[in-house]
Amino acid sequence: MTQKSQLIEGIVLTVFFSLFLYLALGMQWDQKIMHDFPYGYGASDAFFHQSVAEYMKEEGKIIFTPPYEVGGYSGVYDAHPPMLFELSSLVSLFSGVQVYDTILLVTSIFWAFCGIIVYLLIRRFNVMVALLSLPVMILTLTGNYKIALPWGYWLFITGVFFMLAVF
Numbered sequence: 001m002t003q004k005s006q007l008i009e010g011i012v013l014t015v016f017f018s019l020f021l022y023l024a025l026g027m028q029w030d031q032k033i034m035h036d037f038p039y040g041y042g043a044s045d046a047f048f049h050q051s052v053a054e055y056m057k058e059e060g061k062i063i064f065t066p067p068y069e070v071g072g073y074s075g076v077y078d079a080h081p082p083m084l085f086e087l088s089s090l091v092s093l094f095s096g097v098q099v100y101d102t103i104l105l106v107t108s109i110f111w112a113f114c115g116i117i118v119y120l121l122i123r124r125f126n127v128m129v130a131l132l133s134l135p136v137m138i139l140t141l142t143g144n145y146k147i148a149l150p151w152g153y154w155l156f157i158t159g160v161f162f163m164l165a166v167f
Helices: 003-026 044-059 083-095 099-123 125-143 145-146 152-165
Strands: none
Touching: 003 099, 003 125, 003 145, 044 099, 044 152, 083 099, 083 152, 099 125, 099 152, 125 145, 145 152
């Protein structure tokens, strides 16, 4: 592969990643990163995941479910994979952005990375086919697929990322 084609490939991947994040969050968030309240949430799952991440940020532990989520009982082990909650809490601590914004940002980045991993898998066979497959990932932000972010399918998106990363 020549240096010019590598440059073009890098530009295409950068444009894809930027366009994906713009379509996933930019339009939904009115081009703002910080909000005064949870913005763009459309179902109770989204609020549940956000509240667990907020609890983990405040407590500094990722073991137990918040008592207000399980009828007031404390010490109940959380059955959900902690990676999304932990990462969004850490991003919130380091950036100063609220957890309800960082959890959507981290999820969208995982979703974009899913597309890049699929691109890398296809690229092993043919670079041109891999480049042509990138717009298919943009289609996951249209129609019924678009509900994944507002309705809180965030743990599914994170799980798909790690499943693809294994390959």
